[in-house]
Amino acid sequence: MKNSFVSPARDRRVPRIRSIAALTALTLSGGLLAAVNLSAPAAAKPGDVVVSENFDSGTLPAGWRAIDGEWKVENGRLRGTASSGTKKITFGRHLTDFRFEATVRFESVAEPTRWTSLGLDVPADGSTPWWIATMRSGTTAANGLEFAQLTTGNAWNVTNTAAAGYPAGTGRDVKVAVEVHGNQARWFFDGRQLLRTTSLTRSTDGGQALIVNGSTVSFDDVRVVELAPNGYLRPDGAPVTVIAHRGASSAAPENTLVAQEVARRAGADWIENDVQPSRDGVPFVLHDGTVDRTTDGAGAIRSLTAAQLKALDAGSWFAPHYTGVRLPTLAEQLADLRTRGGNLLLEIKGAHSRDEVAKIVEVIRAEQMTGRVFIQSFEVDALKHTYALAPELPLGLLRGSLDADPVAIAKELHLTAYNPTGAALIAKPEVVDGLHKAGVAVMAWTIDSAAQWRQLEQIGVDGIITNRPAELAGWNAAFAQGSPAEPTVSIASPLDGAQLDRAQQPVLGVVAANADTVTVTLDGKPAQSGQKLDLTRLAAGRHTVRAEATGPTGTVSTTATFTITVDDAGLGYLILTSGADATAIKQMTDHLVKGKYDHLARYAERNAGQRIPARVAGVIAADARTLAQR
Structure with a gap:
C-alpha cells in the first residue's frame, strides 16, 4: 500500500494531524500529464523535478501551450480566464508515477459551482479524452472535489467526488496536489487527502494541464515530480x-x-x-x-x-x-x-x-x-x-x-x-x-x-x-x-423483522463507523458481531439485538428484532441435531410424524438430562406444545 516525492528516509512517526507518509498507489488511479515537448525528453527518474515554475520570468514558460482562453503571467503568477466554457494550457511530459502540485487562487467566479483543474493525462493539443482533478470555488459542496474524464464524445464521466471542510472561495491561496500511480490517484487539499480513485485510464503520451471554467484563476509554484513506482507507501496528509x-x-x-x-x-x-x-x-x-x-x-x-x-x-x-x-x-x-x-x-x-x-x-x-x-x-x-x-x-x-x-x-x-x-x-x-x-x-x-x-x-x-x-x-x-465525526451503528444481520426457522444459522452482523467501542447484546446478554446464532438454543418467538457504538463525540444505539418460528420441519431439525441417543431420536421422530405433539412434549420432559440433553429437551417440549395448540 505507498509514497510521495519527498525522501523515503523522512521521519514518519509524527502525530496523526500531520499524517505519516505512505500508501499512494493503493486506491488511486491516475495518469496525469500531457506530453508537450517537441522532442522526446530523457526518461524521468524517481525524485526528478519534471516541472517547476514560479512565473517570476514574467512570461509563459517554454513548452507551455495555451490551447484556448486567456493565459498570461502577471505579478509573478499565471492567470487563466474562461469567461465561458472550459479553457486550458498544457505542458509537461507523460509519466506513470508522479506528484502534481500548485498554489491556486480563484480571483473571480461566475458562481460557486465554477471550477479549476489539474490535468492528469491531457494530450498536448488538448484533444479528448483527458482526465482531470477538479476543485470548485464552493469546495464544501458534495462535488467540491472531483476526479473526472472528458470523453471523446465531449461527455463528462465523473468517477469520484468529495467535499472539503471549508470553501476555497475567492482571493485566498489553496495548496492542491495530486499523486498518481498508474490508474490510481490521490487528491490533496491544503495538505490533506480528501479523495482517491482507482478509475483513471492512461494514455501513452498525455501530459499535464491547467484548466479553468467560468472563472479567473491564478497559479503559482507549479511542480511535477517523478515518484517511485511503489504507490503503496502512504504520503503525508493521507489516511491509512x-x-x-x-x-x-x-x-x-x-x-x-x-x-x-x-x-x-x-x-x-x-x-x-x-x-x-x-x-x-x-x-x-x-x-x-x-x-x-x-x-x-x-x-x-x-x-x-x-x-x-x-x-x-x-x-x-x-x-x-x-x-x-x-x-x-x-x-x-x-x-x-x-x-x-x-x-x-x-x-x-x-x-x-x-x-x-x-x-x-x-x-x-x-x-x-x-x-x-x-x-x-x-x-x-x-x-x-x-x-x-x-x-x-x-x-x-x-x-x-x-x-x-x-x-x-x-x-x-x-x-x-x-x-x-x-x-x-x-x-x-x-x-x-x-x-x-x-x-x-x-x-x-x-x-x-x-x-x-x-x-x-x-x-x-x-x-x-x-x-x-x-x-x-x-x-x-x-x-x-480534521474533526471527529459522529459515531453510527446499524445491524446488517439478522434483518429487522426477519422470520427464521430452527435450521437457519444467521451470523450476527453489526456495522459501525467513527466508533472506538461497539457493544452488542442479544436479549440483553453479551454477543459479538460475526457470531453465528444457534437458533436451537433460543426460545420460539421474538428476540432483540441491540448495538451501541461509542466514539469521540458520543454514543448511539440501534435495535433489530427477529422471530423464531415453529413448524414441523424446524422441530424435526431440532430433534435430529439434539444430541439425544438413537432410541430417543427415533421415539421423538415417530411422535412428530404422527402429529402426536403432546406425547412428544411429555417424552422430552421425562427424558431431559438422561436420553436427551436437558437444554435441548426443554426447547423441544416447548415447540411441540406450540404445535399442539394450533
Missing part, C-alpha cells in the same frame, strides 16, 4: 489504506462477490481475499481448506471439482437473505473488480506448487488485472514462484510475528510490503520506520478496533486489513475533515 478482509466479512458472507460489493460501496480501497485450487485446477476464492464452514457442502476444496464448488450455497450460512450466493472463481472476482472498480490484495492460501501459482498468474493476466492485483502469502515458496513467473506483481509477506530483520527478508524476497499482525507492530513500532526507509510498505492485519487503528496510523502503517471496512473508511473520513 482501507483493506477489506475477505470483503465486508462482518456484514456479508466472506470471500463472495456480494461481500466484495458491500466493501466497495463502504469505501474500501482494496479487497483482501484468499485463493486455492479446485481438484481440477481452477483457482477459487475461499479461506478455509474445506467448504464446511462457509457453504452447505462438505469436504476439502482440493477434493472437489469446479462444477461441484459452483453448485454450493455460500451465503445462507451467514444469513437467510444471502441464500444462493455462490463461491466465485478468481476469474469471476477479477472480472467484477475490473468492470465495477477496485483492487485485490490476493492471499495465496497454503502451500502451492509452481504450476498452481502459474495458473493464478495466468488468470490475472487473462483478466488484464496485473496493475490492480497485489499478491501476499505466508508461504515463502508461493512468493518466490510468483516473482519468478510475474515479477511485475507486487508481493507482500504475511507474518504472525516479526522477523529478526524484516528489511533483510524484504530484500531477499523482493517485497513491496511486509504484512505482520497489528499487535506485533504496536509492540515494536520502530520496525515501520526501518521498512519505510528501505522503500517497503507495511500493512497490518486484522484490526477491528478504532483504538488500535489510531495506534497503527500514528506509527506510520500504510494499510490496515479489517473486517470492518465501512467503519475504518468512516474513521478516515473524520480524519480528512
Whole structure:
C-alpha cells in the first residue's frame, strides 16, 4: 500500500494531524500529464523535478501551450480566464508515477459551482479524452472535489467526488496536489487527502494541464515530480489504506462477490481475499481448506471439482437473505473488480506448487488485472514462484510475528510490503520506520478496533486489513475533515423483522463507523458481531439485538428484532441435531410424524438430562406444545 516525492528516509512517526507518509498507489488511479515537448525528453527518474515554475520570468514558460482562453503571467503568477466554457494550457511530459502540485487562487467566479483543474493525462493539443482533478470555488459542496474524464464524445464521466471542510472561495491561496500511480490517484487539499480513485485510464503520451471554467484563476509554484513506482507507501496528509478482509466479512458472507460489493460501496480501497485450487485446477476464492464452514457442502476444496464448488450455497450460512450466493472463481472476482472498480490484495492460501501459482498468474493476466492485483502469502515458496513467473506483481509477506530483520527478508524476497499482525507492530513500532526507509510498505492485519487503528496510523502503517471496512473508511473520513465525526451503528444481520426457522444459522452482523467501542447484546446478554446464532438454543418467538457504538463525540444505539418460528420441519431439525441417543431420536421422530405433539412434549420432559440433553429437551417440549395448540 505507498509514497510521495519527498525522501523515503523522512521521519514518519509524527502525530496523526500531520499524517505519516505512505500508501499512494493503493486506491488511486491516475495518469496525469500531457506530453508537450517537441522532442522526446530523457526518461524521468524517481525524485526528478519534471516541472517547476514560479512565473517570476514574467512570461509563459517554454513548452507551455495555451490551447484556448486567456493565459498570461502577471505579478509573478499565471492567470487563466474562461469567461465561458472550459479553457486550458498544457505542458509537461507523460509519466506513470508522479506528484502534481500548485498554489491556486480563484480571483473571480461566475458562481460557486465554477471550477479549476489539474490535468492528469491531457494530450498536448488538448484533444479528448483527458482526465482531470477538479476543485470548485464552493469546495464544501458534495462535488467540491472531483476526479473526472472528458470523453471523446465531449461527455463528462465523473468517477469520484468529495467535499472539503471549508470553501476555497475567492482571493485566498489553496495548496492542491495530486499523486498518481498508474490508474490510481490521490487528491490533496491544503495538505490533506480528501479523495482517491482507482478509475483513471492512461494514455501513452498525455501530459499535464491547467484548466479553468467560468472563472479567473491564478497559479503559482507549479511542480511535477517523478515518484517511485511503489504507490503503496502512504504520503503525508493521507489516511491509512482501507483493506477489506475477505470483503465486508462482518456484514456479508466472506470471500463472495456480494461481500466484495458491500466493501466497495463502504469505501474500501482494496479487497483482501484468499485463493486455492479446485481438484481440477481452477483457482477459487475461499479461506478455509474445506467448504464446511462457509457453504452447505462438505469436504476439502482440493477434493472437489469446479462444477461441484459452483453448485454450493455460500451465503445462507451467514444469513437467510444471502441464500444462493455462490463461491466465485478468481476469474469471476477479477472480472467484477475490473468492470465495477477496485483492487485485490490476493492471499495465496497454503502451500502451492509452481504450476498452481502459474495458473493464478495466468488468470490475472487473462483478466488484464496485473496493475490492480497485489499478491501476499505466508508461504515463502508461493512468493518466490510468483516473482519468478510475474515479477511485475507486487508481493507482500504475511507474518504472525516479526522477523529478526524484516528489511533483510524484504530484500531477499523482493517485497513491496511486509504484512505482520497489528499487535506485533504496536509492540515494536520502530520496525515501520526501518521498512519505510528501505522503500517497503507495511500493512497490518486484522484490526477491528478504532483504538488500535489510531495506534497503527500514528506509527506510520500504510494499510490496515479489517473486517470492518465501512467503519475504518468512516474513521478516515473524520480524519480528512480534521474533526471527529459522529459515531453510527446499524445491524446488517439478522434483518429487522426477519422470520427464521430452527435450521437457519444467521451470523450476527453489526456495522459501525467513527466508533472506538461497539457493544452488542442479544436479549440483553453479551454477543459479538460475526457470531453465528444457534437458533436451537433460543426460545420460539421474538428476540432483540441491540448495538451501541461509542466514539469521540458520543454514543448511539440501534435495535433489530427477529422471530423464531415453529413448524414441523424446524422441530424435526431440532430433534435430529439434539444430541439425544438413537432410541430417543427415533421415539421423538415417530411422535412428530404422527402429529402426536403432546406425547412428544411429555417424552422430552421425562427424558431431559438422561436420553436427551436437558437444554435441548426443554426447547423441544416447548415447540411441540406450540404445535399442539394450533
